[in-house]
Amino acid sequence: MIDKRFIGMNIGSHEVQLEKGALKFFATAIGQENPVYFDEKAAEEAGYPGLPAPPSYYFSLDLLQDEPFKYLDTLGVNLNHVLHGAQDFEYFKPAFAGDTVVIKAKIIDLFDKKNGALDFIIKEVRVENTEGELLVKQIMTIIVRNPEGGA
Amino acid sequence: MTYIDLSTLKVGDEIPPLSLKPISRTTLALFAGASGDHNPIHIDLDVAKSAGMDDVFCQGMLGMAYMSRLLTNMPRLRKSKPLVLNLPILRKFMHSSPVAGKLKKSKTPRTDNY
Known part of the structure; x- marks a missing residue:
């Protein structure tokens, strides 16, 4: 857990x-x-x-960094046990080739199901322009399979 | 450029179906490079097997990129409010038809706030 x-x-x-x-x-x-x-x-x-950036490319922007999965280490999660459960996008303003965007990510919720056999990580990723305007808000649901069950 | 006026859209309107080529390991490798998702479980058979999978399997976001093509193939929408997409990832597909599966989608994704 x-x-x-x-x-x-x-x-x-x-x-x-x-x-x-x-x-x-x-x-x-x-x-x-x-x-x-x-x-x-x-x-x-x-x-x-x-x-224009295609609708689901905004997800990739979060991965365009040196260690995109490092936060999973911090949470004690093995990348091989991770499934991408759901992905929500909310679009406010489009971005285009040549634009510089700022990507900000945080953990907004954590919960488990099936007596700890599954952990859920809810991550919010905001894509903003350099003026701080929100372009796209994403909510990512990550499912962690814990083969050994609850802790 | 053709536009759809949002006020003319209603629940139950059909989005034209999208047919896709079979997904190969090459598809997954190219998407890994293009999307920045370098998780080896999608492209390296040794890693997939060591994680208990029979084979590499499709990146969830590849499925979502295909779903988004349902929308990008449509005429442009005129919108005054933010567009919200809420697409559950097709996990069943990811695991049951990892490669060489065929996808045909005509199910309307849930959209709000159009």
Whole structure:
């Protein structure tokens, strides 16, 4: 069972500049067919200032740091026992290639089920622009399988 | 550019179905690189087996990226309020059809605040 004192823990923040090459690679990897996500001309014709970040790419921004899973060590969780249970996105303002965004993450809840066989980590990730405006808010549910059951 | 006026959308409207190519280990490797999710359990068979899995399995966020294509394939939405997406990840799919599975989705994701 994960110690409840970690509820409210700030995981940290980092900056990412959205790169058009990375956005195109992501679009290719997911088989994106809408050209505004990989063709700058199509993006321009759609009235965008650059290639837009696709809806689920905001999740990847949190991973674009040196040790994205380090907080799991802090919580005493083995990465191999982790499942991604759910992911919620709330979109306020879009980001485009060339934009710099700030990613801030914290643990907002911890609970367990099945007598401790499953731990749940609820993590909030905020993506802001450099002016501090909230662009996207994400809530991630992580499920930890504890093979040995409750502690 | 075609727009959908949000006021014309109603519960029960269908989103056009999305058919996907079979998912291969190459798909998972490319998505690992593109998404920044380098968790080896999705790309390294040795790690997957040592964790008790029969094979590597799909990143949850790849499933979600496919789901998001249901929306990005639609005409652009005019919205005045924040868009909320709440998509449970398809864990059953992740574990039962790890590679070479076929996905076809036409289920409407839950959306609020359109």
